[in-house]
Amino acid sequence: MKIAIVGTGYVGLVTGSCFAEMGNSVTCVDIDQAKVERLKRGEVPIYEPGLEEIFERNIAGGRLQFTTDLSAGVAAAEVIFLALPTPSTDDGSADLSYVLAVADQLGALLQDYVVVVNKSTVPVGTAEKVRAAIGKTATSDFDVASNPEFLREGFAVDDFMAPDRIVIGTSSTRARQTLEELYQPFAREGNPIYFMDERSAETTKYAANAFLAAKVTFMNEIANLCELTGADVDSVRLAVGADERIGRRFLFPGIGYGGSCFPKDVRALHKTAEDHGYDFQLLETLIRVNDRQKHVLFAKVSHFYGGDLKGKRFALWGLAFKPDTDDIREAPALQLIDDLLAAGATISAYDPAANANVARRYPGQSALEFATHAYDALAGADALLIATEWDAFRAPDFGRIKTALKQPVIFDGRNLYELDEMRQAGFYYDSIGRATVKPAPETETRN
DSSP states (O other), rough: EHHHHHHSHHHHHHHHHHHHTTTEEEEEEEEHHHHHHHHHOOOOSSOTHHHHHHHHHHTTOOOOESSSSHHHHTTTEEEEOOOOOBBBBBBBBOOHHHHHHHHHHHHHHSSOOOOOOOOOOOOOHHHHHHHHHHHHOOOOOOEEEOOOOOOOOHHHHHHHSSOOOOEEEEHHHHHHHHHHHHGGGGTSSSSOOOEOOOHHHHHHHHHHHHHHHHHEEEEEEHHHHHHHHTHHHHHHHHHHTTOOOOOOOOOOHEEEEEEEHHHHHHHHHHHHHHTOOOOOHHHHHHHHHHHHHHHHHHHHHHHHHOOOOOOOOOOOOOOOOSOOOOOTTTTTTHHHHHHHHHTEEEEEEEEEHHHHHHHSTTOOTTTEEESSSSSSGGGGOOHHHHHOGGGSHHHHHHHHHHSOOOOEEEEEEEOOOOOHHHHHHHHHEEOOSSBBOOHHHHHHHHO
């Protein structure tokens, strides 16, 4: 099948590469000339495990192409996917300007029947808006469908190639048949395809992300309570997760959720409810509590040093909002950096993939340095702070850490280490929802 993907961001590039992997002819369109030239040269602009291999294979096979020419890109396409940004506006609503700007152009470019698919995460009612925008100038038949993505960064290729479900919103029998044919190779092991109306599909994406955000936030609240009551959040989450009605996933406490989906989608769903006169109090609370949680690790650090961080130097491991990605959008580490800098501290940061992205966010900031290797960040630091749970941080050389730091102090926002292990290693170790490990007095400081 001939497919056009408009937008080569995270979703568009993964979608285009995976469709090409199944033998489709895919043309990706983007207005960024420099980015398109990089893509043509076989350079993947994002960090996503497994993507580079299929990306290069399908370029070499002639199934994956790139252009800045929208007219050429959609010519002869049977399906056009809109994978465009929908960032939050000041009031929390999703900005549809990118989606509708392309839709305004598409009508005059369509020559034969085509299915235009909203792959972007969009508010309820967007399909109608896109249909109206295209219809103003279209002279051929077309349908507009909603096909929200459910890709986890770090696992996006696996999620696309073997999805746990595919959601398609369309009221057109012809569009349903086209998209069912397109997705059949991805559902050959019985993975369900859920067909529904466009508004239900649009709501499904927001509902899924808001529910998961609620699950994360609830466990963070339980962790905070555990610290006050003396309970251990690890014991609690394991026992709670064994309940099949709840499940084990998304029960790990931490310093808040971030990324391109949860924060934006929770705000957008809250705004949708507000626009329809509904007071969705749970979402309002999620937003407020998650914002507060991003300050938790800083509060621990500040308390340890008596509220005075001026002149202190901290090693920071982890910058991306989650492991296996270079995405720093609304990453908790950024709030931690802002809090530390405002308090007069200096930072030596390291992330396996996101150093460059964070450096661009803080141009000319002399109090923030970036290390090439994890252990390099430790030299001369007063303490180690952990903000992202990369596998590379899970089994470090604690002796080496202890030698490099001024004091054996770790503040862990992701609960990577066992309490007994840290106690035996002689660290002051403060994590989330668990008892604070305090070393014997003779090992607490080192001159």
